[in-house]
Amino acid sequence: MRRTTLKTPLFLVSGTVALSAPVNAELIADSKATLELRNFYMNRDFRQRGAPQAKAEEWAQGFLLRYESGFSDGPIGVGVDALGLLGVKLDSGPGRSGTQLLKQDRETRRAQDEYGELGLTAKFKASRTVLKVGTLLPRLPSVTYNDGRLLPQTFRGVHLNAQEWAGLTLDAGQLQQVNQRNSSDYEDMAASNGSAGAIGVKAGKTSDAFNFAGAGYQWNSQLSTAWHYGELTDLYRQHILNLVHTQPLGALQSLKTELRVAQANDAGDSGIDNKAYGALLSYKHASHTLAVAYQQMEGRTGYAYIAGSDPYLFNYVQFGDFANRDERSWQLRYDFDFVVLGMPGLTFMTRYLSGDHIDLGPGQPAGTEWERDTDIAYVLQSGPLKNLGIKWRNATVRTRHFGNDLDDNRLILSYSLPLW
16 A cells, blocks of 8 residues: 655754744744653562563653744744753663663663653644644544653654634644654554554554544533544554543532543554443542543454554553453542642542453463552642652552563652743
């Protein structure tokens, strides 16, 4: 199949921005820049006999510099964004690497001392429509960038967002390459398909074009619906529908219902075939939130999404996605905000997930898995270290007939400093 990839020379777009900028003070006056410092320690202990690695343990420091300009005046406003990323190794070693905090040497698999990226994005605005070209951090049901480690995953491409009509949001564009969260190299995109070995999918195929489109409508303050489409050229086509309804139940109380349906089909010779269903019901009362979710996979494969990105699933959590072939899973979650006890900035979350009925192939017993997660986070609310955050994340994962048993602990210190 002939690939229809839109190639846009970024240096030409950047030149357009540079020429247009001098005529408008708003380009600089409306700009903002922040520096985020992210200190990340991760320890993953593999718990079963015969694991190829006893544990993965690394410590690293990340620097994330973000710049967003304003827009020039005129019928088409012009601007530019920049993203500077740097990851530095603080501790690693042979037999302990592989947490995906740090870039690994392709041959020795040792963690490199440092890695980084400089991303530039040209942007154009007409009325309430914005076109971005260059480095992108998409947050859409069809594709969401992964920010679960030291540095975020980034993409190169084009994204058009239009909000011209009240309540209606339109998105369209194309991604061409991906830079994974522990890499400094852009590459073609692959399809991920559940954590149980991507049963039923033909491996080794990549694509240089992910085309996407979507429409979301806010019917009123309580109800919204959306449709999104994604096509990873020569690999899969996917449609996603979702509905969100929030029902107030009186002072400080509400009931939220969300439904999701997705269907992915082969778009070449990948073998992908999946239907995914999900439902979430959450009850909020003041600082307490209790939620339950159900997720079910059908078809010859698991859920399809761009490898390394975050899938649009209720049961995608700290370690697992619970999206394997024929898997059925449920989740029970509880959140608490300590502001009600006079401790603003302190939050707590715990959840338990269980999945079963995983089809591991002919003659194989059905796989099962469960995961228990706990997050405790605190952000300083005042003083010279205001916005300094500390978070501890713990996960316990157990599987049967596939995968690894593990205990996962992460300690993350973050500080965001506005530069202007």
